Amino acid sequence: xxxxxxxxxxxxxxxxxxxxxxxxxxxxxxxxxxxxxxxxxxxxxxxxxxxxxxxxxxxxxxxxxxxxxxxxxxxxxxxxxxxxxxxxxxxxxxxxxxxxxxxxxxxxxxxx
Amino acid sequence: xxxxxxxxxxxxxxxxxxxxxxxxxxxxxxxxxxxxxxxxxxxxxxxxxxxxxxxxxxxxxxxxxxxxxxxxxxxxxxxxxxxxxxxxxxxxxxxxxxxxxxxxxxxxxxxx
Numbered sequence: 001x002x003x004x005x006x007x008x009x010x011x012x013x014x015x016x017x018x019x020x021x022x023x024x025x026x027x028x029x030x031x032x033x034x035x036x037x038x039x040x041x042x043x044x045x046x047x048x049x050x051x052x053x054x055x056x057x058x059x060x061x062x063x064x065x066x067x068x069x070x071x072x073x074x075x076x077x078x079x080x081x082x083x084x085x086x087x088x089x090x091x092x093x094x095x096x097x098x099x100x101x102x103x104x105x106x107x108x109x110x111x112x
Numbered sequence: 113x114x115x116x117x118x119x120x121x122x123x124x125x126x127x128x129x130x131x132x133x134x135x136x137x138x139x140x141x142x143x144x145x146x147x148x149x150x151x152x153x154x155x156x157x158x159x160x161x162x163x164x165x166x167x168x169x170x171x172x173x174x175x176x177x178x179x180x181x182x183x184x185x186x187x188x189x190x191x192x193x194x195x196x197x198x199x200x201x202x203x204x205x206x207x208x209x210x211x212x213x214x215x216x217x218x219x220x221x222x223x224x
Contacts, residue, residue, distance in 0.1 A: 004155070031210055033211075035214075040121065040216055040217075041216060042118070042201060042214040042215055042216040042217050043156070043201065043214040044214075045211060045212075045213075048210075048211055050210060058211070059113075090155055090156070092155075094210075096210070097209065097210075099144040099146060099161070099205050099209060099212065100146050100158045100161060101158075101212060102158075103148075103155030103156045103157070104155050105153065105154050105155045106154075106155050
C-alpha cells in the first residue's frame with residue numbers, strides 16, 4: 001500500500017514565523033501535491049511538483065513556496081506565517097498519468 | 113480551468129436509507145472522475161472512480177453514474193450504515209490529467 005506521511009499532525013506557530021511542513025511518500029511517485037482544506041471550500045491546490053526540483057503553482061500559491069530536492073519528499077514553506085493560513089494542510093502523491101491521488105492524514109496548522 | 117460543484121453540502125439519512133451526492137463539472141474534455149471519503153482525523157481515501165467510456169460503475173453498496181452530455185456525475189450509497197458517516201469529495205482532472213479539481217465536499221451523517 002502507498003504510504004504518504006506528513007511529519008506533524010498538529011502544529012502551532014506564531015505570526016511572522018517561517019513554517020515548514022514535510023511530506024514523504026514511499027512508492028516512487030513522480031507527482032506530489034500540497035492542498036489546504038477549509039470548511040465549505042473543499043481541497044484547494046497550493047503547489048504541485050512533477051519531478052525533482054520541478055514545481056508548478058496551483059490555485060492559491062500566494063504566501064507559500066515549496067521544495068522538492070528528493071523524489072520522495074515534498075516540503076511546503078510558509079515564508080512569513082499569517083493568521084489566514086490557519087488551516088488543514090494535505091499532501092498527496094500519484095504516478096505520472098494516473099488520476100487517483102494518495103493522501104496523507106494532514107497537518108492541522110494554527111497560526112496565533 | 114476545471115470547475116467542480118458538489119451538492120448537497122450536508123446530508124443526513126437514517127441507517128438503511130440511500131444517499132446520493134451530485135457533482136457537475138465544466139471541462140467537457142475531462143475523462144476520469146474519482147470519489148474520495150474522508151473520515152475524521154484522516155486524509156481523503158479513494159473509494160470509487162469512473163472513466164468516461166462507461167455510464168455506471170458499482171462496487172458493493174457504492175455506485176457512481178456519469179452523464180457526459182449534461183456534465184454531471186453522482187455517488188450513490190445504498191443501505192447506509194453508521195460507518196458511512198464521513199465527508200465525501202468528488203473531483204475531475206485538468207486537460208493534462210495530472211491535477212484534480214475537487215468539489216466543496218458533502219458531510220454525510222447516517223443516524224442509527
